[in-house]
Amino acid sequence: xxxxxxxxxxxxxxxxxxxxxxxxxxxxxxxxxxxxxxxxxxxxxxxxxxxxxxxxxxxxxxxxxxxxxxxxxxxxxxxxxxxxxxxxxxxxxxxxxxxxxxxxxxxxxxxxxxxxxxx
Numbered sequence: 001x002x003x004x005x006x007x008x009x010x011x012x013x014x015x016x017x018x019x020x021x022x023x024x025x026x027x028x029x030x031x032x033x034x035x036x037x038x039x040x041x042x043x044x045x046x047x048x049x050x051x052x053x054x055x056x057x058x059x060x061x062x063x064x065x066x067x068x069x070x071x072x073x074x075x076x077x078x079x080x081x082x083x084x085x086x087x088x089x090x091x092x093x094x095x096x097x098x099x100x101x102x103x104x105x106x107x108x109x110x111x112x113x114x115x116x117x118x119x
Contacts, residue, residue: 075095078095079096085103
């Protein structure tokens with residue numbers, strides 16, 4: 001639990017609830033939680049949380065990310081990303097730190113470090 005507190009420290013001010021569908025480009029000042037379906041481009045200045053039932057097909061930029069559901073697309077995370085047990089990620093990840101729990105599907109590449117994020 002301690003690592004989640006370190007990662008998800010921003011205010012969660014946007015929610016895409018279960019059963020909701022969004023297609024397009026979304027820029028969020030602060031954090032966002034996705035429990036529905038999102039497709040397009042997602043840019044959050046805070047923490048991105050994808051719930052167990054959440055599905056994101058997008059190019060993603062965020063400060064931190066906690067992934068519990070499915071992601072198809074590349075992610076650029078300024079700080080840290082956690083792939084929780086049962087999650088599935090197909091795409092490349094750029095971040096300063098990466099935490100992968102047991103029982104995670106990850107197909108792609110991971111590049112870590114300050115220089116990688118700003119490329």
